[in-house]
Amino acid sequence: MSTQSSRATARLMLSPTVILLLIWMIVPLALTLWFSTQRYNLLYPDRQGFNDFANYTRFIATPAFTAAIINTLVLVLGVLVITVVLGILIALLIDQPLWGQGPVRILVISPFFIMPPVAALIWKNMFMNPTNGLFAEAAKYLGLPPFDFLGAAPLASIILIVAWQWLPFATLILLTALQSLSSEELEAAEMDGAPPVKRFWYIMLPHLARSITVVVLIQTIFLMGIFGEILVTTNGGPGSASTTLPFLIYKEALLDFDAGTAAAGGVVAVIIANIVAIFLMRAIGKNLDA
Amino acid sequence: MARAVTTRRKIINTVAAWSVALILFFPILWTILTSFKPEAQAVSSPPVFLAFDWTLQNYIDVNEQRNYLKFFWNSVIIAVGSTLLGLVIAIPAAWSMAFVPGKRTKDLLMWMLSTKMMPAVGVLVPIYLIFKSLGLLDTRVGLVVVLTLMNLPIIVWMLYTYFKEIPGEILEAARMDGANLRAEILYVLTPMAVPGIASTVLLNIILAWNESFWTLNLTVTDAAPLTKFISSFSSPQGLFYAKLSAASTMAIAPILIMGWFSQKQLVRGLTFGAVK
Structure with a gap:
């Protein structure tokens, strides 16, 4: 249907988006690359020049660097495991015949809409606080000593908070996928006498496979950038016990004013994100043909 | 055969699903409840669930003092x-x-x-x-x-x-x-x-x-x-x-x-x- 002129118009209409995204993608990234090779401290703007990739060696040699990489991995994997496993179970449960499915869905999805600082502060103050949080009250009631969640197990506590925020996302997507499963197939299996576990393993799980992939990949992208939750709960501490890669870079840049080293960290973060992105793009790209 | 379930089964499902939903929603509910408590009762031990002196003072304070x-x-x-x-x-x-x-x-x-x-x-x-x-x-x-x-x-x-x-x-x-x-x-x-x-x-x-x-x-x-x-x-x-x-x-x-x-x-x- 497209004529020569309509093609030209189409290109014209596409260009603002393409140009803006190109600028947004290339200019900051090029600057990050440039800064990462330069001596550049915001407090001493006159000291500049190429510094033999010292920013990279300095960033990687920071004692917190290894911790940050491990913490980022633990955070991402921990949240993924919790949200996917519980997400499948809750989706299966809500998919059953029950009264009030609508309200249940609404309650379950709600944590996803809570802005990160609010979510983190609710948990930090009203639940995890060792003197007057609800968990401490529960421990007192049971005659146990209170547990200082964010002091003694900062990363695990942050994983709990973030998992609470992302569990609804996993549940909602898996539920949507479950509801598109044809009931005939399940009934046939039921008539053939397949027990529930087998029905789940051989029919439901393969059907859910793609949605699980999508959940894992999209969550990974967002989880690798978790920032606000850490800022308002532990500020990366104690020590570097809950410092992740984004948080470490933020510290270098805006607290230590070392723009060069922070930029080097940024390049590291971009490389890691790209490795994940390649997998995500493949999963989504495959679906685009269908 | 439609996937008919017994009423008993449906009751169990309903109770289980509502429990999970309420647990997940509880932090939000607790925040909303706490927002209506006087500051002293917000940290009282043991915590009060509903029987507190309901007030709108916190909303007024946040608006007036903190320029919400x-x-x-x-x-x-x-x-x-x-x-x-x-x-x-x-x-x-x-x-x-x-x-x-x-x-x-x-x-x-x-x-x-x-x-x-x-x-x-x-x-x-x-x-x-x-x-x-x-x-x-x-x-x-x-x-x-x-x-x-x-x-x-x-x-x-x-x-x-x-x-x-x-x-x-x-x-x-x-x-x-x-x-x-x-x-x-x-x-x-x-x-x-x-x-x-x-x-x-x-x-x-x-x-x-x-x-x-x-x-x-x-x-x-x-x-x-x-x-x-x-x-x-x-x-x-x-x-x-x-x-x-x-x-x-x-x-x-x-x-x-x-x-x-x-x-x-x-x-x-x-x-x-x-x-x-």
């Missing part, structure tokens, strides 16, 4: 502004890819998506410095621009998946009747695409409202939205649970309600159409 409204308006302006600006840029792009697809359309879509994969920290330093030299730090204009660019790929993608479902023949018929491109988009496409555009707007406002990297790092006070305002409660001094709860309740209420309405479209938007 200023932050609220910043959030509204930033979220709505970046969404509308994104929409104006994205509608023509999504239109052209959906109705005049070329050989490269798919590559282009994937490339747009890939810009979303760039971690924000990767460009924190240059964006911060550019903003500083342009005087955009702590301005609403600056944040609107950043959030527009950040969410532009999602807006284009969502609109594209909705536009794809509109039959091209209708547009052709309009063209035969002499409609020009502008009329075609304004009077034929847009009305049909309203539901899709509406859910794109909703999802994008939710994402922009809750964005907590750029809004925290690029603002100080003037342009600070609710994310920054709530974060200011993280310091131990001046921490009052009931007031924090009142501020939190006001910050999440509009988005929570919008989210409930858009949950169906949410799946599609957040998975870039991969799960419908």
Whole structure:
């Protein structure tokens, strides 16, 4: 249907988006690359020049660097495991015949809409606080000593908070996928006498496979950038016990004013994100043909 | 045979599902309840669930002492502004890819998506410095621009998946009747695409409202939205649970309600159409 002129118009209409995204993608990234090779401290703007990739060696040699990489991995994997496993179970449960499915869905999805600082502060103050949080009250009631969640197990506590925020996302997507499963197939299996576990393993799980992939990949992208939750709960501490890669870079840049080293960290973060992105793009790209 | 279940089974399902739902919702419920407590009862031990002296004082205090409204308006302006600006840029792009697809359309879509994969920290330093030299730090204009660019790929993608479902023949018929491109988009496409555009707007406002990297790092006070305002409660001094709860309740209420309405479209938007 497209004529020569309509093609030209189409290109014209596409260009603002393409140009803006190109600028947004290339200019900051090029600057990050440039800064990462330069001596550049915001407090001493006159000291500049190429510094033999010292920013990279300095960033990687920071004692917190290894911790940050491990913490980022633990955070991402921990949240993924919790949200996917519980997400499948809750989706299966809500998919059953029950009264009030609508309200249940609404309650379950709600944590996803809570802005990160609010979510983190609710948990930090009203639940995890060792003197007057609800968990401490529960421990007192049971005659146990209170547990200082964010002091003694900062990363695990942050994983709990973030998992609470992302569990609804996993549940909602898996539920949507479950509801598109044809009931005939399940009934046939039921008539053939397949027990529930087998029905789940051989029919439901393969059907859910793609949605699980999508959940894992999209969550990974967002989880690798978790920032606000850490800022308002532990500020990366104690020590570097809950410092992740984004948080470490933020510290270098805006607290230590070392723009060069922070930029080097940024390049590291971009490389890691790209490795994940390649997998995500493949999963989504495959679906685009269908 | 339909999947008939016994009433007993249905009761068990209902109890189990409601229990899970209430556990997940409880932190939000607790915050809302705490926001109506006097400050002393907010930290009382053992905690009081409902039998406290209900008060609106916290809402009044947060509004009067902490200037809540200023932050609220910043959030509204930033979220709505970046969404509308994104929409104006994205509608023509999504239109052209959906109705005049070329050989490269798919590559282009994937490339747009890939810009979303760039971690924000990767460009924190240059964006911060550019903003500083342009005087955009702590301005609403600056944040609107950043959030527009950040969410532009999602807006284009969502609109594209909705536009794809509109039959091209209708547009052709309009063209035969002499409609020009502008009329075609304004009077034929847009009305049909309203539901899709509406859910794109909703999802994008939710994402922009809750964005907590750029809004925290690029603002100080003037342009600070609710994310920054709530974060200011993280310091131990001046921490009052009931007031924090009142501020939190006001910050999440509009988005929570919008989210409930858009949950169906949410799946599609957040998975870039991969799960419908």
